[in-house]
Amino acid sequence: MAGDQRLSHTDLAVLAPVGAADPDVLQPTVVQPEDRQPAAVQSAHPVQSETAGQVDPRRWRGSLLAGAVADALGAPIESKPIDQIREVFGPGGITGLVPERDGIGRITDDTQMTLFTAEALIRAHAQQRREGSSDVRYSTQLAYQRWLHTQGVPWEKARGPKNLTATPDGWLMGVPALFKRRAPGATCFFALKGYGQTGEMGTFTHTLNNSKGCGGVMRAAPAALWSDDPAAVFEIGAMTAALTHSHPSGYLPAGALAVMVHTLVRGGSLADALAACRAQLFRWNGHEETTAALDAAVDLSGRGAPTPEKVGTLGGGNVGETALSIAVYAALATNDLNAALLVSVNHDGDSDSTGAVCGNLVGALYGEDAIEPTWLAQLELREVIEAMAADLLAEFGPRPPADDRWATRYPKD
Numbered sequence: 001m002a003g004d005q006r007l008s009h010t011d012l013a014v015l016a017p018v019g020a021a022d023p024d025v026l027q028p029t030v031v032q033p034e035d036r037q038p039a040a041v042q043s044a045h046p047v048q049s050e051t052a053g054q055v056d057p058r059r060w061r062g063s064l065l066a067g068a069v070a071d072a073l074g075a076p077i078e079s080k081p082i083d084q085i086r087e088v089f090g091p092g093g094i095t096g097l098v099p100e101r102d103g104i105g106r107i108t109d110d111t112q113m114t115l116f117t118a119e120a121l122i123r124a125h126a127q128q129r130r131e132g133s134s135d136v137r138y139s140t141q142l143a144y145q146r147w148l149h150t151q152g153v154p155w156e157k158a159r160g161p162k163n164l165t166a167t168p169d170g171w172l173m174g175v176p177a178l179f180k181r182r183a184p185g186a187t188c189f190f191a192l193k194g195y196g197q198t199g200e201m202g203t204f205t206h207t208l209n210n211s212k213g214c215g216g217v218m219r220a221a222p223a224a225l226w227s228d229d230p231a232a233v234f235e236i237g238a239m240t241a242a243l244t245h246s247h248p249s250g251y252l253p254a255g256a257l258a259v260m261v262h263t264l265v266r267g268g269s270l271a272d273a274l275a276a277c278r279a280q281l282f283r284w285n286g287h288e289e290t291t292a293a294l295d296a297a298v299d300l301s302g303r304g305a306p307t308p309e310k311v312g313t314l315g316g317g318n319v320g321e322t323a324l325s326i327a328v329y330a331a332l333a334t335n336d337l338n339a340a341l342l343v344s345v346n347h348d349g350d351s352d353s354t355g356a357v358c359g360n361l362v363g364a365l366y367g368e369d370a371i372e373p374t375w376l377a378q379l380e381l382r383e384v385i386e387a388m389a390a391d392l393l394a395e396f397g398p399r400p401p402a403d404d405r406w407a408t409r410y411p412k413d
């Protein structure tokens with residue numbers, strides 16, 4: 001995800017959401033289960049379809065898996081001109097995963113960071129249940145600091161001044177394949193390195209930069225499960241992005257994606273998802289670019305069959321609002337999950353990130369069974385992604401685990 005732009009510093013408007021009392025104070029919205037049966041859930045990823053509440057587990061797993069598949073589809077052609085893509089792969093562009101010699105299709109930083117967003121939200125939510133309070137923003141910051149550590153930054157430089165642990169915790173630290181650099185975005189990298197030095201967290205009002213790179217939206221899908229309330233989902237999604245991207249078009253598309261996935265995994269249509277997303281976007285200052293980008297996607301989807309040239313008219317996908325609009329366009333202009341993923345990556349722009357966001361959407365629309373099985377079979381870290389998807393369903397389902405094993409797997413902060 002090298003297309004994560006650092007923009008020149010211009011004057012920033014006040015970025016507070018309209019009507020939000022204090023955007024710097026975020027607390028988890030915990031839905032207490034009506035019937036607590038903690039002993040019912042003992043294993044790490046035990047959730048059954050009937051215990052997942054309103055969320056369709058096949059759609060939820062589809063969202064995370066298709067996001068990762070499309071991240072891997074787009075990785076070899078990230079920022080490559082479409083003419084060059086056609087020269088190498090034929091007139092139809094890339095038509096499948098390009099595995100390395102070991103047969104594995106590699107994911108990139110988009111999927112890595114999505115896993116850390118997921119882990120953070122589970123940890124904050126579980127801590128809230130155990131202790132009565134938690135700080136989801138701080139949990140997310142620390143999760144991203146753990147990701148930064150996987151990128152080669154020593155823990156004592158990554159952990160930040162408030163955290164004195166000798167080693168990073170959490171089960172993702174035990175996944176050696178995550179300790180790989182996959183073209184991480186510069187904005188994410190430097191914002192998180194800055195936190196490691198100063199402890200300053202990026203918020204809607206405390207800005208770190210003026211970046212609207214797509215590094216915020218590409219990792220936000222797990223926020224879809226945070227709450228039954230779309231407004232809370234939007235705010236949490238945007239909050240996770242604002243930790244590193246301070247321009248509204250860097251963080252509002254993250255909230256928008258989270259609400260769209262929130263709607264889709266509950267059985268909604270793309271039209272429902274767009275309506276829910278617009279209803280939230282309009283409440284926030286600085287939404288105009290993101291709203292216009294969504295309008296452009298909808299308009300273009302009514303203009304015949306998709307082509308890479310048409311995708312190119314929406315932008316390059318290296319900033320938040322165009323990554324979202326290309327993903328939405330690919331979903332609207334097709335009627336098949338895999339066709340949507342190919343539309344979302346075959347263009348001149350930031351293919352892995354536009355793919356990842358599109359995969360989050362169409363996976364939630366069509367469900368995991370619609371994903372091309374040969375792509376899933378080649379997907380790097382498939383088991384880790386499936387385990388995290390299951391853990392999210394467990395934590396945010398009607399009977400979240402309360403056993404010691406869960407507290408060990410998802411400790412505080």
Ligand SMILES: [Mg+2]
Nearest residue numbers: 001108109110
């Ligand atoms: Mg990437």
